[in-house]
Amino acid sequence: xxxxxxxxxxxxxxxxxxxxxxxxxxxxxxxxxxxxxxxxxxxxxxxxxxxxxxxxxxxxxxxxxxxxxxxxxxxxxxxxxxxxxxxxxxxxxxxxxxxxxxxxxxxxxxxxxxxxxxxxxxxxxxxxxxxxxxxxxxxxxxxxxxxxxxxxxxxxxxxxxxxxxxxxxxxxxx
Numbered sequence: 001x002x003x004x005x006x007x008x009x010x011x012x013x014x015x016x017x018x019x020x021x022x023x024x025x026x027x028x029x030x031x032x033x034x035x036x037x038x039x040x041x042x043x044x045x046x047x048x049x050x051x052x053x054x055x056x057x058x059x060x061x062x063x064x065x066x067x068x069x070x071x072x073x074x075x076x077x078x079x080x081x082x083x084x085x086x087x088x089x090x091x092x093x094x095x096x097x098x099x100x101x102x103x104x105x106x107x108x109x110x111x112x113x114x115x116x117x118x119x120x121x122x123x124x125x126x127x128x129x130x131x132x133x134x135x136x137x138x139x140x141x142x143x144x145x146x147x148x149x150x151x152x153x154x155x156x157x158x159x160x161x162x163x164x165x166x167x168x169x170x171x172x173x174x
Contacts, residue, residue, distance in 0.1 A: 001163070004160060004163060005169070006130065007127055007130055007131075008122045008123075008126055008127060008130070008160050009126075009164065009169060010126045010129075010136040010137060010138040011116070011135035011136050011137065012136070012137045012138070013137070013138050013139075013170050014137055014138075014139055015139065015140050016139055016140065016142075017035065017040060017041055017053075017056060017118060017139055018052060019139075020033070020056075020118060020137060021059075022059060022060065022063035022065055025060075025063075025065055025116070026063075028116070028135070029113070029114060030065070030114060030115065030116045031064075031065060031066065031110050031114040032065065032067070032108040032109075032110040032115045032116075033060065033065060033066070033067050033068070033115070033116055033117075033118055034069075034104045034108070034115060034116070034118070034129075034134070035067065035068070035069055035070065035117070035118040035119065036069075036070065036072075036095075036117075036119035036124070036125050037069050037071040037077075037078060037081060038071065038072075038120075039121075039141040039142050039150075040118060040119050040120045040125075040139055040141075040142065041053050041069075041142070042081070042142060043142050043143035044143065044150075045143075047080065049081060049085060054085065057085060057087065066088075066108045066109070066110065067087055067088070068087070068088045068108055069081070069082050069087055069088070069089040069090070070089075070090050070093050070095065070100060070104050070117070071089065071090070071091055071092075071093055072093050072094065072095055072124060073091055073092070074092060075091040075092060077091070078091035078092075079091065088107050088108075090103060090104055090107070095119075095124040095125060095127075095128040096123070096124050096125075096127040096128030096131055097128065098128070098131055098132050101117070101128055101129065101131075101132035101134060102132065105134075112132065112133050112134050115134055115135075116129075116136065116137055117134050117136045117137070118136070118137045118139060119136070119137075119138065119139070120138070120139050120142070121153055121154075121157065122138065122153075122156075122157045122160055122161070123153040124153065125138070126138055
């Protein structure tokens with residue numbers, strides 16, 4: 001169904017955020033990354049960035065690729081994660097609403113065509129990016145368990161992912 005593809009099909013699938021390299025981004029003319037936080041970079045219940053996240057952030061920074069966290073998480077949680085590492089962020093983003101996707105572009109100083117959204121949820125990250133005409137990368141959630149607010153989204157996502165698999169539209173699952 002075209003509407004499902006238009007709304008929920010990400011531009012790319014990768015297993016983990018670490019698979020998103022500066023070389024990949026440059027090959028797609030990407031100069032800035034908006035990324036979700038919970039279950040994209042760290043588990044939803046992890047407070048701090050681990051060494052792998054810090055290495056990925058450093059690699060992007062050294063490659064002059066801008067980074068912004070665009071999270072539906074509360075400000076206290078997102079700021080505690082982002083500020084110690086000098087990462088710009090928008091908390092309580094209300095994804096998939098468009099306003100903070102546009103605000104993120106302003107903060108990054110980039111155009112839609114040069115920015116990509118990275119996230120673990122079709123219903124928030126990918127839908128919002130598609131609505132804003134920003135390319136997206138869907139990652140496998142860092143942790144199988146989610147917060148209670150994500151439970152319904154995951155049930156709907158399973159149905160959509162089943163459709164994508166039936167049409168051979170995804171390529172990340174073994």
